[in-house]
Amino acid sequence: MSNKKIELFDTTLRDGTQGEGVNLSVEDKIRLAKRLDEFGINIIEGGWPGSNPRDKEFFKKINSVSLNQAEVCAFGSTARKLSNIENDPNLKALLETEVKTLTIFGKTWQLHSKHGLGITDIDNAKLIEQSVSFLSRNGVRVIFDAEHFFDGYLQSETFALDMLDAAVNGGADTLVLCDTNGGSLPNYVYDTTRKIVDRYKQQIGVHCHNDSGLAAANTLMAVSAGALHVQGTINGVGERCGNVSLATVLPNLVLKMNKKTKTELNLTDLSRLVKFTYDIMNMHPDTQAPFIGKSAFAHKGGIHVSAVMKDSNMYEHIDPALVGNKQRVLVSDLSGKSNINFKANELDIKYKDSKEITGQLVSKVKDLEFEGYQFEAADASLELILRELSGEYSPFFKVLDSKVHISYDESGTEKADATLKVLVGEDIEHTASDGDGPVDALNNALRKALAIFFPELKDVRLTDYKVRVLNEQEGTGAKVRVLIESAYEDDSWSTIGVSKNIIEASRQALSDSFNYRLAKLSNWSIKNKKSLQLS
Ligand SMILES: [Zn+2]
Incomplete structure (x- = not known):
């Protein structure tokens, strides 16, 4: 040879x-x-x-x-x-x-x-x-x-x-x-x-x-x-x-x-290079691409996950690190306890009674997936659920009420205005904003309200917004799933919302996104939360 x-x-x-x-x-x-x-x-x-x-x-x-x-x-x-x-x-x-x-x-x-x-x-x-x-x-x-x-x-x-x-x-x-x-x-x-x-x-x-x-x-x-x-x-x-x-x-x-x-x-730089190439082309990467795709070493089925936890060779043809990729475990309604345990370990979450909590989490995730949530593509929303149960997280704010108003002037130009009420600690903030369409107006109003309490959210960018109709046969009464990707500097995270109302689904996903950023800044410590809120 x-x-x-x-x-x-x-x-x-x-x-x-x-x-x-x-x-x-x-x-x-x-x-x-x-x-x-x-x-x-x-x-x-x-x-x-x-x-x-x-x-x-x-x-x-x-x-x-x-x-x-x-x-x-x-x-x-x-x-x-x-x-x-x-x-x-x-x-x-x-x-x-x-x-x-x-x-x-x-x-x-x-x-x-x-x-x-x-x-x-x-x-x-x-x-x-x-x-x-x-x-x-x-x-x-x-x-x-x-x-x-x-x-x-x-x-x-x-x-x-x-x-x-x-x-x-x-x-x-x-x-x-x-x-x-x-x-x-x-x-x-x-x-x-x-x-x-x-x-x-x-x-x-x-x-x-x-x-x-x-x-x-x-x-x-x-x-x-x-x-x-x-x-x-x-x-x-x-x-x-x-x-x-x-x-x-x-x-x-x-x-x-x-x-x-x-x-x-520099083979270990391959995954990053390909991601950079897609970014510069303004194209979505092929998630299933061999070796470097996001899903190339992602495990979903419960049996697969318990096997890779014992020995990754059982379902991986190479060590993902050789090409700069990494193993991922997806949590979905196909998941068993191993997936939840893997995820909790990966995030370094410690549960007091791990057996009971894992059981609760598996059934919670399955119920939510049945309603149309899909956590494979919404890591940050899943992390919020896991950490809420471990006692490390509770939401930093709550949207109490929101309204979006769409009107058309004589020339047929659309105008969207959103008003909302946000609860932070004991304070309630009312804001209103307009935007390019209803979701943008809602995003602007929420940012405006939160900026008063959390100026650190100013530089969070919305990098992707996807809507999918779940049960199309229901026509206009169908549920929609909204997936949002947000970023701050090099960090990016995805959140989800599901509702019959696209505005409500967007509100959930946006709230998760901002809560996730704040929780991460506080290092997932409820103790740090007060000082953050007062800042
Ligand atoms: Zn050619």
Whole structure:
């Protein structure tokens, strides 16, 4: 077995931005490039300077950013016309980036060169050879992306190989076999890659898309067959179903296949890096993503939980810490006492009569879940329940009464006003506020009332608000579940409310959120509560 080291190539900033809903500014791209570098990626493909001004701008700026070890690379296509290689605007834009490594793609599927470009096989080979050669002669390393290689090889081996030969003759030092349509099967990828590895002395790479859900399997098979250069995006975003996710491929390569990478990887930073990537893309992370998803090591069924408490290997394929993730235990109506005990241990809650209290808690959680509460996604609300029973917590305030009024003026513009009465200690505070819609008005009125007693709540941010109708068949009489995510600096927490009335459900979730923050600030000590209230 070869022990050669694998070169890691991330294309989140180029192929990744071709994914639906992915949009990155130049500054975003630079921040992400720095993180990818710190993580240990070898080559960061920054964009396609010949296709848009933003990518051109990126290359201008990135040259003055000092990276630890990663090299930045630019992407483009082969020249358009044979008669004009030296003045081809795309090739010129690539050289103008002044980066030392360039990737260019060429057609290696006859279907594309014949019907797409409408040129002869010989001319397509010349375009590849002369484009690669022009760049190589300018002193840069050229990586050749053999677009649609696996489909092309299936249609005509001779054609596909002729195109790779052309790239080699031009001076390409790495040939990347692309499964551009993402439809190939792992055994075929293995056999084909093996043949290519045997035929060329150049480094062979692989670039897979996930249209059949097999991008990770195909990438690992190509590596098993001898590919030493792996392309992907860090969180799997990309055209259609995405590129292969490096967050899936890398732990498999390192932890399961014992492969060495050219640069040292900070694998324990992987979960944080992927979260950062989604944040910068303003997208919700895939909670079920292998290795780094929030649910990747989350246990819900009572039997599973009692087993992992004895030995986590029983339901976990690796130690989550290796990829910077952590074990979680979810409390739900499927839970048994083990889940509640695990949660209480995790939060360091001590009950006087733990047997009796655990029993009470299990039935309380089950009753609430039956009503529509769901604590898996509302950790903070669950913690309030657990700590209330242990005597460490009682609410800091209570909303006694709330009203929301919606009116429309002549032009049909909506206006929302909320009034409420809040009890803190012995004081009652009345406030009113307007807002963009009823929930916003309620949030504003509650914050206004609480600000008088608890100025420390000022910087709590509402980062997500979700509403779900629970029993849709009831129509307008249905119950709704509101989930709110709040944050203060790096800390974030989720709370829940359930009611037939969306305003009431929102009020519960908002109250839990503010109470949770105050309780945490008081270090869950009722003794600290008075001083906090008087502050
Ligand atoms: Zn691609």
